[in-house]
Amino acid sequence: MLRQARVNSIRAAIALAMVAGSCIPVLSEAYPTRPISLIVPFPAGGGTDTLARPLVERLKEHLGQPVIIDNRGGGGSNIGNSAAARSAADGYTLLINTDTMAVLSLLFAKLTYDPINDLTPVGYIASVPMVIAINPKLPVNSVQDLIEKARKDNDSLNFANVGTGTPQHLAFELLCRAAGIKINQAGYRGAGPAINDVVAGHIQFGVFTLGSVLPQIEAGNMRALAVLSDKRHPAVPNVPTIVEAGYKDVQVPIRYILFAPKGMPHAIMTKLNKALESSVASPEMTNVLSRNAYEPLYGSPEEISKLMRDENARWSPIVKELGLRLD
Structure with a gap:
């Protein structure tokens, strides 16, 4: 009797599992409810x-x-x-x-x-691509100019870091690594304050998403040196790519x-x-x-x-x- 009860219990469990399993395709097909x-x-x-x-x-x-x-x-x-x-x-x-x-x-x-x-x-x-954007009064016209300035007059440059470990920060470090340079950094909590300080001239440049700085670029308050991509962006067609600047490994979309x-x-x-x-x-x-x-x-x-x-x-x-x- 006890043995038969155990057998019945096992059969019921198997049947329940089979029913539950067969419901998965049906539930998936009905998704979402x-x-x-x-x-x-x-x-x-x-x-x-x-x-x-x-x-x-x-x-x-x-x-x-x-x-x-x-x-x-x-x-x-x-x-x-x-x-x-x-x-x-x-x-x-x-x-x-x-x-x-x-x-x-x-x-x-x-x-x-x-x-x-x-x-x-x-x-x-x-x-969305990122761009290297500078205060328009900074006397550089290309990524190479920026790198040369860092090599000759490092104390005159400061990088606006929107946050440690962010894509913007990592892209900057990748560029410094590729160019063999070191540049002073100023830390910020987000892109907004960093953009404001670059526009005001308190900080010379930063790496930002194109969308976040496009209005400032169009208004002449910032200047983009390069798009960190292998193709130019239609929103800023005259801005060269980082590949054109000679740093193909610094593509960070x-x-x-x-x-x-x-x-x-x-x-x-x-x-x-x-x-x-x-x-x-x-x-x-x-x-x-x-x-x-x-x-x-x-x-x-x-x-x-x-x-x-x-x-x-x-x-x-x-x-x-x-x-x-x-x-």
């Missing part, structure tokens, strides 16, 4: 948040459910990243961040998650990516990737990107995963050489 949360790991009003807001409207159109922004700033984006990594892999919690996620494990020793292995890329959103917790069903991943690509290609999103000097970007989850691993390998020796740690 409720609102989706998009974690923005930065405060409201910042560059990532500004990009996320028009994006969620387009995603809503393609997915048929609201996509609600959840700002969780702090900790160099790690608070929001960690929350996303710990969420269920059911497609109802997503994360927007950049490919700089690839270097977080190099900068922070005590992360509660693995930025590369605990989060899966869904697809690209956009890219910022790529915005939609992430999800690892282990998400393939059907949901495919549906999200298609919705994302359609959203990015929409006229409304294209206009937003163009106004802010972003360029739409497309790619598969597999391509982006490879990029993340490659970027981690690229920056690892540089971060170690500089001794950068943020915790």
Whole structure:
């Protein structure tokens, strides 16, 4: 009797598991059936948040459910990243961040998650190049002029560092490393104050995203020496690339990516990737990107995963050489 009860119990458990397993494709096919949360790991009003807001409207159109922004700033984006990594892999919690996620494990020793292995890329959103921008009164006309000035009169130059370990800071260090120079740095909490001081002439130059300084460049308050890319940007067609300046290894674009917790069903991943690509290609999103000097970007989850691993390998020796740690 007892033995038969155990057999029945085992059979019931197997049947339940089979039913649960068979439900996964059905649930994936029906996805989404409720609102989706998009974690923005930065405060409201910042560059990532500004990009996320028009994006969620387009995603809503393609997915048929609201996509609600959840700002969780702090900790160099790690608070929001960690929350996303710990969420269920059911497609109802997503994360927007950049490919700089690839270097977080190099900068922070005590992360509660693995930025590369605990989060899966869904697809690209956009890219924005960075530029070397100077106060227009600085008597240099090219990257090479700037480097020569650093070699001959280092004390006359100061670099506006928008934040230790940021892409802007790492790009600057990469240039200094490639040119064999050292330049004094002034630290800031964000790009806004740094841009203001370069415009005012308190600091001579900085590395910034093109979108953040384009109004100042157009107004003549700043001058761009180079776009840190291999192709010129239509917003500043007369500004040469860093490759033209002779430093092909100092290409540092910022790529915005939609992430999800690892282990998400393939059907949901495919549906999200298609919705994302359609959203990015929409006229409304294209206009937003163009106004802010972003360029739409497309790619598969597999391509982006490879990029993340490659970027981690690229920056690892540089971060170690500089001794950068943020915790």
